[in-house]
Amino acid sequence: MSHSKMKSYINSYLTGQMSRRELLVRAGRMGIGFAALTQLVGAGVTTAMAGSHDFDWKKHSGTTIKLLMNKHPYMDSMLAELDNFTNMTGINVEYDIFAEDVYFDKVTAFLSSGSSEYDAFMTGVYMTWTYGPAGWCVDLNEFINDPNKTNPGYNWNDVVGNLRDAAAWSGVAGDPLGGPGSKQWCMPWGFELNSVTYNQRYFQQAGMKPPTSLPEMTDQAKWFSNNSGEWSYGIGTRGSRSWATIHPGFMSAFANYGLSDFENNGGMLKANMNSAASKDFHKQWVDMIANAGPSNWSNYTWYEVGNDIGAGASAMIFDADILGYFFNGNPDNREAGNFGFHGFTPNPSASAPTPNVWIWSLAMSQFSKNKDAAWYWMQWANGPENAMAGGVKHNQVNPVRESVWAASDFDAKVRGSSPGYMEQYNSSIGGSKIHFTAQPLFFETTTEWAAALQEMQTGANVDETLDKLAGKIDRMLKDVGLA
Amino acid sequence: MKINKKLFPYVLTLPALLVCVGILIPFFTAVYYSLQRYNLKMPHMKGFIWFDNYVRIFTDASFWNTIQVSLTYTFFTVILELLLGLGIALLLAKRTWYNNILGVLLILPLMIAPAVASLMWKLMVNPNFGVVNYFLSLIGIYDFKWASDPSTVMFTLVMVDMWVFTPFIMILLLAGLRALPKQPFEAAELDGVPGYYKFFRITLPMLFPYILTASLFRMLESIQQFDIIYALSQGGPGESSMVFQVSAYLTTFQYTNIGKAAAMMVVLWAIAYFLCHVFVKQWHKLREKTKGIA
Numbered sequence: 001m002s003h004s005k006m007k008s009y010i011n012s013y014l015t016g017q018m019s020r021r022e023l024l025v026r027a028g029r030m031g032i033g034f035a036a037l038t039q040l041v042g043a044g045v046t047t048a049m050a051g052s053h054d055f056d057w058k059k060h061s062g063t064t065i066k067l068l069m070n071k072h073p074y075m076d077s078m079l080a081e082l083d084n085f086t087n088m089t090g091i092n093v094e095y096d097i098f099a100e101d102v103y104f105d106k107v108t109a110f111l112s113s114g115s116s117e118y119d120a121f122m123t124g125v126y127m128t129w130t131y132g133p134a135g136w137c138v139d140l141n142e143f144i145n146d147p148n149k150t151n152p153g154y155n156w157n158d159v160v161g162n163l164r165d166a167a168a169w170s171g172v173a174g175d176p177l178g179g180p181g182s183k184q185w186c187m188p189w190g191f192e193l194n195s196v197t198y199n200q201r202y203f204q205q206a207g208m209k210p211p212t213s214l215p216e217m218t219d220q221a222k223w224f225s226n227n228s229g230e231w232s233y234g235i236g237t238r239g240s241r242s243w244a245t246i247h248p249g250f251m252s253a254f255a256n257y258g259l260s261d262f263e264n265n266g267g268m269l270k271a272n273m274n275s276a277a278s279k280d281f282h283k284q285w286v287d288m289i290a291n292a293g294p295s296n297w298s299n300y301t302w303y304e305v306g307n308d309i310g311a312g313a314s315a316m317i318f319d320a321d322i323l324g325y326f327f328n329g330n331p332d333n334r335e336a337g338n339f340g341f342h343g344f345t346p347n348p349s350a351s352a353p354t355p356n357v358w359i360w361s362l363a364m365s366q367f368s369k370n371k372d373a374a375w376y377w378m379q380w381a382n383g384p385e386n387a388m389a390g391g392v393k394h395n396q397v398n399p400v401r402e403s404v405w406a407a408s409d410f411d412a413k414v415r416g417s418s419p420g421y422m423e424q425y426n427s428s429i430g431g432s433k434i435h436f437t438a439q440p441l442f443f444e445t446t447t448e449w450a451a452a453l454q455e456m457q458t459g460a461n462v463d464e465t466l467d468k469l470a471g472k473i474d475r476m477l478k479d480v481g482l483a
Numbered sequence: 484m485k486i487n488k489k490l491f492p493y494v495l496t497l498p499a500l501l502v503c504v505g506i507l508i509p510f511f512t513a514v515y516y517s518l519q520r521y522n523l524k525m526p527h528m529k530g531f532i533w534f535d536n537y538v539r540i541f542t543d544a545s546f547w548n549t550i551q552v553s554l555t556y557t558f559f560t561v562i563l564e565l566l567l568g569l570g571i572a573l574l575l576a577k578r579t580w581y582n583n584i585l586g587v588l589l590i591l592p593l594m595i596a597p598a599v600a601s602l603m604w605k606l607m608v609n610p611n612f613g614v615v616n617y618f619l620s621l622i623g624i625y626d627f628k629w630a631s632d633p634s635t636v637m638f639t640l641v642m643v644d645m646w647v648f649t650p651f652i653m654i655l656l657l658a659g660l661r662a663l664p665k666q667p668f669e670a671a672e673l674d675g676v677p678g679y680y681k682f683f684r685i686t687l688p689m690l691f692p693y694i695l696t697a698s699l700f701r702m703l704e705s706i707q708q709f710d711i712i713y714a715l716s717q718g719g720p721g722e723s724s725m726v727f728q729v730s731a732y733l734t735t736f737q738y739t740n741i742g743k744a745a746a747m748m749v750v751l752w753a754i755a756y757f758l759c760h761v762f763v764k765q766w767h768k769l770r771e772k773t774k775g776i777a
Contacts, residue, residue, distance in 0.1 A: 105736045108736055108739065109736075112523045112739070130523075130524040130739060131524075133525070134523055134524045134525070134526060240719070241717040241718055241719035241720070242717065243737075295610045295628065295631065296608075296609065296628065296629065296630070296631040297631060298630075298632075298720040299605065299630060299716070308611070440524050440525065441738075443737045444737075451718075451722060454719050454720035454721045455633075455721035458631075458632050458633055460721070472545075479539070480522070480525060480528065481528075
């Protein structure tokens with residue numbers, strides 16, 4: 001093999017002068033298979049990173065850092081490229097992986113103990129509303145803004161603005177995310193926005209187009225639930241007794257109707273779930289899930305929602321867009337390839353979607369003894385090159401960097417596997433953010449809210465249940481001096 | 484090595500004492516935390532508030548609901564498992580080769596972790612593909628809500644608990660039945676005593692200590708049940724299956740409110756202690772009665 005020739009081809013690809021397809025063809029002519037080429041490109045990326053800027057990647061060579069990670073495609077994507085990081089920096093990376101069911105308990109236990117076992121960890125933004133004010137994770141601004149610690153090519157501003165802001169909070173209840181005084185408790189790594197994924201085959205059979213409002217969605221879902229077909233019911237949404245039931249489609253629609261979870265009076269919060277407008281919204285939502293959702297809705301997590309659309313049990317879901325993306329791309333699912341994606345505006349009076357977002361992020365433990373080395377890993381894992389590799393070669397979808405979304409390879413990959421997904425993303429990203437009021441009792445209040453939804457779905461009076469919920473939440477807030 | 488005779492009894496009890504201390508340390512730590520406002524995410528608010536946590540939970544309607552649900556769950560699981568376990572033990576009491584095989588097979592559910600059993604039942608009662616709902620549809624029962632409705636969730640949880648833990652009662656009572664002396668039964672046989680009379684006047688009274696022991700163990704486990712309920716319903720829908728352990732788990736790990744969770748666990752301990760006291764008192768009375776008869 002002509003080593004220099006292959007190297008020049010790789011450099012041309014990395015600088016955008018050659019497409020991926022052309023690189024594959026030329027590598028094939030030289031007898032280099034896809035797997036080997038992947039390794040060479042990755043190494044080329046690393047070399048480019050290591051050499052292109054005046055930044056000492058070897059500064060912490062010989063250090064060992066340990067990561068606490070959740071079992072997830074984003075983690076798999078990172079691990080596939082990890083050798084490149086180790087070769088570039090000389091930093092040895094160890095890691096522990098836990099299933100999501102137990103992961104957050106593990107993180108809470110580790111951080112609350114003050115252990116220095118782990119240096120960095122995966123987290124969701126909501127969790128940092130607990131970890132940050134408790135002093136368990138590091139304000140990453142001290143690293144991001146330090147040119148001695150952050151490589152010049154890192155380009156923090158390449159991360160979608162709403163996501164950067166969502167991962168930053170001052171710690172004061174009610175303060176806007178990303179507002180003045182915000183600390184960067186974590187850095188976005190991959191995210192999900194909430195939109196409609198629907199079974200195109202079923203919709204064609206029913207002569208329907210994707211819904212353009214919540215009332216229309218309700219009518220369509222009821223039609224599916226009341227008419228026999230290959231489906232079992234109309235609309236899949238989460239219903240378990242958990243914050244995760246409020247966060248996806250429900251909060252996205254709640255925000256689209258112009259509603260907020262709390263009134264903020266100078267840092268003193270008052271529950272707003274029982275406002276007149278909120279009660280009307282809840283009645284619509286409860287009507288939809290009670291009459292057109294799965295019969296065991298209160299047991300539904302993202303897993304059941306995704307499985308049902310994949311198996312053709314539901315006609316559509318209003319949940320994380322990547323659920324549809326991953327289940328559509330898995331040939332083991334009965335309905336793989338049949339999904340359509342639709343940016344959804346629930347409020348007939350609203351002009352655009354306002355999806356609530358879940359952001360998988362990376363955070364640094366305050367108790368780490370290797371903070372600078374851990375930051376090297378974090379800026380690599382979250383950097384433009386690894387984000388591109390994750391989006392194009394692996395399954396790091398949705399990527400948090402604008403540059404990945406703009407890349408022709410990523411665009412071609414997504415359009416090829418999931419037609420309509422890019423359009424759904426483009427129509428939704430503008431209004432995508434965390435719509436919750438940042439406050440330290442997030443998990444308590446949203447879990448009680450989910451419990452109230454469950455009661456309403458099984459027939460409890462909506463107005464009374466919401467009044468009771470608001471009263472309970474106000475008491476919780478008062479107990480901790482927030483009301 | 485010569486051990487002082489005075490010290491010898493204490494040396495013999497030392498392992499048990501160490502275990503006891505090992506158990507008491509976390510207990511007193513929990514009591515200590517229960518007297519504090521101690522939330523991991525609000526370290527600046529940590530401090531002694533004495534019995535405020537207890538006042539707060541006892542003035543919270545949700546907590547009384549938790550007590551009611553926990554006691555209801557305990558009552559039904561213990562009673563139903565006792566009845567079913569006793570019935571099965573009576574059927575297997577005779578030592579035959581098929582009874583021995585059945586006895587082994589019936590223990591199998593006990594070998595399965597309760598959380599795994601719950602997930603298994605969750606799949607079996609799934610309305611889309613669950614085998615149980617299919618069989619119910621054959622007898623005209625459609626869309627049974629199982630753990631998704633407040634009116635059926637307790638039934639579902641008790642059913643799963645019975646499936647897992649009835650073998651435990653069965654083993655204890657079977658051992659008790661096979662250990663009963665044969666002479667009273669032979670005498671009753673000779674006198675032509677009817678079967679039901681034999682059962683209620685001879686078998687049951689002699690078996691009572693075993694019944695009490697089995698009930699005590701099951702009661703203590705049921706009132707602390709976590710796996711089955713968390714796996715199936717997480718304490719929902721609403722609050723309809725919220726038991727002590729699930730509530731305490733959420734309060735500790737999701738809400739990080741250690742003080743409140745510790746107070747809840749101290750209350751659970753008090754309830755369990757009271758119930759155990761009642762059981763043990765009955766057991767002692769029975770022993771005295773038995774000695775009197777002997």
